[in-house]
Amino acid sequence: MSLPLSKQVEKAAAEARTCGRLLQQAPRSEILRHYASLLKEQAENIFAANQLDLEREDDANLKKRLKFDLPKLESVLSGIETLAAMPEVLGTVELATKLDTGLVLERVRTPIGVLAIIFEARPDALPQIAALAIKSGNAALLKGGREAGQTNALLFSLLREALGTYAPAFHLFEGREAVESMLKSKDIDLIIPRGSKELVTYIQQNTQIPVLGHADGICHIYIDDTYEQSLAQAGDIVLDAKLTYPAACNSLECLLLDKNLSTSFKLNLCRELVSNQVELRLTPSLYQLVQSQPFFQPNLCKPATPSDFGYEFGAAILAVAEVDGLEAAINHINTFGSGHTDALLSESQASFERFFQGVDSSSVYHNCSTRFADGFRYGFGAEVGISTGRMPPRGPVGVEGLLTYKYRLVGAGHITAPYGKSKQFIHEPIKVQKV
């Protein structure tokens, strides 16, 4: 207990590595069900611990995120039960090839190893994320926020109880100093930061360990001139994308209007946004149009500044620009976007094919709201985060994204020397069950 924190993290990661190797053989769905039942049993104690955390906090916004009440517990339990009911994800064969008679290659799904999951005030993240790790057979070091210290401590002790002999696969830390040690650990294979842009950027820039996540969610919708007749639908989609949860990473930050859309389309859409209390940051030609309108309100209709593009407002504020056609829109999105989610509203299938190919983002949409970008909505059951990097896993990441693979080659005394001489490889694909 007198070990310095950096040594504690090192020791915990090594323990997680060793114990994690056994976790894939453990009855993981049973562990999940056991954890759910412990959480249910201890509900009153959890709420009481949470009360202690809440009492120390003054900030109303933080209090809201910190709160762990019955609805949150129910949502956590439903998530864990969904995961427990999902079929086994480990051991699936993704690819199989007969290299030669009696020599078969398979690519088999396996856990990644040890995850470091760094989350903020929300204590419900702890059981959700731990459950995803258990389902995928990964060990994990968790770093919670000090604000949620009492709640996290209890949620974690129930987790360790449910894990039984596999408890050393999971460890809980608090505080920024623990993060520093995690960033350097040789026994951590993937870091998943769930927090502020600053935290994610800091982690991405200060570790050689792969990082899954996103610093920014700067989502765009481009409306082309074939959508002229679908004003009502355009309005619904833009309002859904902007207003259902402005702080979410999949919310709309920038609307691109094709310059060939009619003036009335542009004005009607702006009016609808303004009447829904969305503050617009308009490029000059649009600002000029809007300025003379009856719905013009100086506090909601402002000229855009260059810094309004490529910026995550996280509030009921929207940058709006006119663009000169599809290629200009694609170019705008690739320049100012963050690789998260971008949508085209268009009646043209060909335009969408080009848009899909040209936009570099991890989710590219046609005629729907950007807010569908979410692991639950995608049908993954749960989500560990959304990755805006280029390498897989990207986009919303569920259990599957926490898996990697190993090649398995089974022979009967096969050696390589004869190939290319007396023997040739067959390379015959073997059908595998698509899951």
Next chain:
Amino acid sequence: MSLPLSKQVEKAAAEARTCGRLLQQAPRSEILRHYASLLKEQAENIFAANQLDLEREDDANLKKRLKFDLPKLESVLSGIETLAAMPEVLGTVELATKLDTGLVLERVRTPIGVLAIIFEARPDALPQIAALAIKSGNAALLKGGREAGQTNALLFSLLREALGTYAPAFHLFEGREAVESMLKSKDIDLIIPRGSKELVTYIQQNTQIPVLGHADGICHIYIDDTYEQSLAQAGDIVLDAKLTYPAACNSLECLLLDKNLSTSFKLNLCRELVSNQVELRLTPSLYQLVQSQPFFQPNLCKPATPSDFGYEFGAAILAVAEVDGLEAAINHINTFGSGHTDALLSESQASFERFFQGVDSSSVYHNCSTRFADGFRYGFGAEVGISTGRMPPRGPVGVEGLLTYKYRLVGAGHITAPYGKSKQFIHEPIKVQKV
């Protein structure tokens, strides 16, 4: 032309990014065939350029790697033709789900973006790697060795000729300084170093861009006591793994013998290795056994030192240790291995299942030589490298490993607000063609 090198790299990467976005729509197989025909036409000029490089070089080993002759050209051409003949890899749908009526999610294979490929003296790497990039629709910055300057320049100018209007997707640099700039580029998505352990380690430790590759190839074979009756096969496999190409990363560096194998098995195997001029580094009990044997030769039978384990000899030298059972072998491999390729020789299927699960490496084998770990041998047609990291792609990486994916969601005006209230997600899997 008077731009400093760092600015040249930055400009080239930005050009590669922009032009690379078009490359996925290009007739990529035609470009590959065009490149192959240009290489054939210009064979004599290529050999002449290579002669100039060879004349400047004194080191015989380096000369061997530097040489670009007819057999090497033929192997390059055959690789390019194989790639050109492979079916299209982009646009494949890996996963499809009906989220709701008229709302379909697909995960579609796409290129990663811009690769930085850093290779050493071998000029044949340039056309091989460029062909893999073209097939997978990726742009690339190539960094060749100065030693191969004349050869690379010609091979690259033919590549740009074959690329035609897509030429700006590829750029060639020389020298370590170019590498420094690549490590910092915002327009490079994946770095693939093919070179010395020092180069790979340096790159891994000095960039936040994902790196695909391996610094070490420290492969193990563990023989358990059920293999007692298969001495001849064990000898063949160990010799194949050690001697067919000792400098290769998939060659055997450490042999683990179960302590319950008979003394005669152990001695016979050691004798066969010594008679094939393999230098053994033996743990004390084995050294003692061997020391009294007629085949003992002091220059080939040496006591092992701790640094012999976890070391890539890259030569006809082999560390040999006795281990106490399967778990000890797994533990040894996870401690001293490099995550490359490790094999079990055993008659027990159950032991292999445990070995496969317990060993963390990217390729885990049963009853065959470690030297099968290779993209061509796995049936991938070609190989960009072997990755020993945990995250995909790992193991031998072919065209498929140079792809990532995008989510594509197509709706008909769908918004998220009604879900969970008046609407529910269907999440109905749609069958996709397994490729």
